[in-house]
Amino acid sequence: MGERERGVGAHPAARRGPPPWTAMTGRRAGALASKALGAAGLALGAALAVLPLVSPSPYLSHLFATFWLWAAMSQAWNLVGGYAGQFSLGHAAFFGAGAYAAALAWTNGLGAAAGTALAGLAGAVLALPVGWLCFRLRGAYFVLSTLAAAEVVRLCALNLRGITGGAVGILLPPLSGGQRAACALGLALFGLATLTSALVRGARLGYRLRALREDEDAAEAAGVPALKSKLWALSLSGGLCGLAGALFCAQTSYIDPGSVFSLADVSIPAALGALLGGWGALWGPPAGAGGVVLVAEAMRVLLGRAHGLAYGLLLVLTVLLVPQGFCGLLAARRRAAGGEAGAGRP
Amino acid sequence: MRRVLEGRELHKSYGAVQALKGVSLRVAQGEVVGIIGPNGAGKSTLLALLAGGTRPTRGRVTFLGSDITGWPAHRVCRLGLARTFQYPRPLASLSVLENVMVGAFARLGPLAVRQAREAAHACLQRVGLADAAGATAGELCAADRKRLELARALATGPRLLLLDELMAGLTPREVKDAMGLLLELRQDGLTLVLVEHVMEAVMAMCDRLVVLDSGCKLCEGPPARVGRDQAVIRTYLGEAYAGG
Ligand SMILES: Nc1ncnc2c1ncn2[C@@H]1O[C@H](COP(=O)(O)OP(=O)(O)O)[C@@H](O)[C@H]1O
Numbered sequence: 323m324g325e326r327e328r329g330v331g332a333h334p335a336a337r338r339g340p341p342p343w344t345a346m347t348g349r350r351a352g353a354l355a356s357k358a359l360g361a362a363g364l365a366l367g368a369a370l371a372v373l374p375l376v377s378p379s380p381y382l383s384h385l386f387a388t389f390w391l392w393a394a395m396s397q398a399w400n401l402v403g404g405y406a407g408q409f410s411l412g413h414a415a416f417f418g419a420g421a422y423a424a425a426l427a428w429t430n431g432l433g434a435a436a437g438t439a440l441a442g443l444a445g446a447v448l449a450l451p452v453g454w455l456c457f458r459l460r461g462a463y464f465v466l467s468t469l470a471a472a473e474v475v476r477l478c479a480l481n482l483r484g485i486t487g488g489a490v491g492i493l494l495p496p497l498s499g500g501q502r503a504a505c506a507l508g509l510a511l512f513g514l515a516t517l518t519s520a521l522v523r524g525a526r527l528g529y530r531l532r533a534l535r536e537d538e539d540a541a542e543a544a545g546v547p548a549l550k551s552k553l554w555a556l557s558l559s560g561g562l563c564g565l566a567g568a569l570f571c572a573q574t575s576y577i578d579p580g581s582v583f584s585l586a587d588v589s590i591p592a593a594l595g596a597l598l599g600g601w602g603a604l605w606g607p608p609a610g611a612g613g614v615v616l617v618a619e620a621m622r623v624l625l626g627r628a629h630g631l632a633y634g635l636l637l638v639l640t641v642l643l644v645p646q647g648f649c650g651l652l653a654a655r656r657r658a659a660g661g662e663a664g665a666g667r668p
Numbered sequence: 669m670r671r672v673l674e675g676r677e678l679h680k681s682y683g684a685v686q687a688l689k690g691v692s693l694r695v696a697q698g699e700v701v702g703i704i705g706p707n708g709a710g711k712s713t714l715l716a717l718l719a720g721g722t723r724p725t726r727g728r729v730t731f732l733g734s735d736i737t738g739w740p741a742h743r744v745c746r747l748g749l750a751r752t753f754q755y756p757r758p759l760a761s762l763s764v765l766e767n768v769m770v771g772a773f774a775r776l777g778p779l780a781v782r783q784a785r786e787a788a789h790a791c792l793q794r795v796g797l798a799d800a801a802g803a804t805a806g807e808l809c810a811a812d813r814k815r816l817e818l819a820r821a822l823a824t825g826p827r828l829l830l831l832d833e834l835m836a837g838l839t840p841r842e843v844k845d846a847m848g849l850l851l852e853l854r855q856d857g858l859t860l861v862l863v864e865h866v867m868e869a870v871m872a873m874c875d876r877l878v879v880l881d882s883g884c885k886l887c888e889g890p891p892a893r894v895g896r897d898q899a900v901i902r903t904y905l906g907e908a909y910a911g912g
């Protein structure tokens with residue numbers, strides 16, 4: 323090693339920047355602040371998680387059940403849209419497939435657990451052909467192809483009347499345990515989605531997905547199997563969306579193709595949560611989903627059923643004002659506050 | 669000598685542009701082969717065909733006994749053939765270390781993050797970029813991008829490296845370092861194919877030179893002989909290197 327290092331000398335990056343002591347204090351203060359922020363966030367999150375489970379208000383439980391559901395959906399979307407940079411607007415396909423799998427299983431006498439497992443499986447398996455077709459395309463063409471894929475699946479559900487009941491939809495008995503049970507199940511699903519996201523992020527797959535997001539050809543040249551990695555991500559994402567579909571089904575006791583395969587009500591909020599909160603980060607999607615659910619709820623109360631408009635406005639504002647998402651903005655602030663200690667991102 | 673890489677009668681057209689018009693190339697185990705020629709001669713195109721991901725219009729590529737023509741680049745990489753790009757392509761938002769880890773994962777299991785980190789550190793040390801491991805790759809200067817490009821390729825554990833103008837734009841001092849590093853790699857048993865314009869380096873390091881011009885092979889042989897070739901002097905070298 324000594325031989326090699328002699329000719330090379332200290333790296334210029336080491337000589338740049340402020341003297342080491344200022345860098346150290348800056349970094350230490352930043353680390354402390356971020357630790358405190360993290361602890362506060364965790365405590366707040368825990369309180370919010372438990373409160374609706376013990377509160378007597380069914381409205382609060384309902385609101386939180388909805389929030390956990392969309393936080394999980396955004397977390398799932400982020401695996402593909404954030405880590406891998408594959409902007410899908412077709413996640414309703416997996417959500418709807420899961421909802422129908424669960425509804426059909428339950429109306430045919432299968433147990434709650436079996437129906438839920440089938441829903442996850444339906445989403446994960448459906449993701450394979452969808453991904454196999456759509457991942458051939460890049461950029462805007464990919465986005466359009468995912469839209470089309472979800473539309474194809476919706477039309478199938480609409481027209482296979484013998485199995486799905488077509489436009490009439492499927493009515494289910496209400497969830498025993500009511501909104502509080504839905505809230506607990508939603509929390510569990512969100513936990514699973516976050517765990518999956520964290521595991522993927524720290525494993526080979528996470529590195530590969532982020533490499534693909536930056537430069538697909540360079541990643542391939544460095545040994546990243548692009549299609550296989552993306553299919554893994556989409557399948558995991560689709561499986562989680564399938565489970566979310568089952569939860570939605572249990573929560574609302576009624577599904578039809580128009581609601582569970584909806585672009586405006588499913589695909590867009592899933593993507594919007596991750597975009598608003600900060601795609602690519604672990605805590606961005608749930609934070610963004612909180613915003614999405616609150617805005618949708620506010621619009622419902624104020625304007626009746628106009629959350630489509632709200633989503634559109636939110637999307638435009640996000641892209642214009644915080645293209646890195648809320649968490650991206652915070653991270654940039656933190657880096658700026660920490661001085662030039664670490665290398666910042668563009 | 670054992671042949672590791674062979675391209676036979678390689679043609680490549682981009683629409684009406686014929687970038688390569690039937691070039692053959694053989695590389696033996698442990699050899700250092702230089703590819704030289706004027707800009708637009710088809711050197712980078714030749715490397716792209718050899719490295720997979722780009723399918724030749726005609727012709728075949730064999731590496732370590734397998735016909736790899738038209739294979740996706742990641743499969744070729746896993747077989748032991750890595751490349752660098754002429755214009756470095758850092759994974760911009762990832763750290764320098766993470767960039768190299770991506771390469772190291774080519775030979776590691778899905779959960780072997782620690783091994784990947786260690787392997788990446790070793791590669792960064794080798795190319796003299798260890799101090800910048802935590803920096804964001806997109807913010808590196810040009811010379812460091814070249815180092816990163818090499819480190820990422822090295823991390824994939826190749827048997828053969830294709831290097832596209834690694835030394836272009838480096839200072840004489842950096843060229844000297846790079847030459848030292850490449851000679852070390854050769855001693856470790858790596859086979860090297862380099863596209864270079866830095867003639868001092870090419871002449872000193874290569875066992876054999878291949879000269880391309882307008883998509884055709886102009887001549888091929890030991891550096892000393894190629895340096896005296898009248899056609900090569902006329903089209904590329906100019907008088908400075910005449911006489912060898
Ligand atoms: N992707 C491409 N599309 C169209 N033309 C290309 C492409 N790549 C290379 N070429 C053309 O092929 C010829 C050879 O290019 P290249 O292999 O890059 O030359 P060199 O590396 O020797 O400078 C040039 O005329 C170039 O314009």
Ligand SMILES: [Mg+2]
Nearest residue numbers: 711712713754
């Ligand atoms: Mg070139």
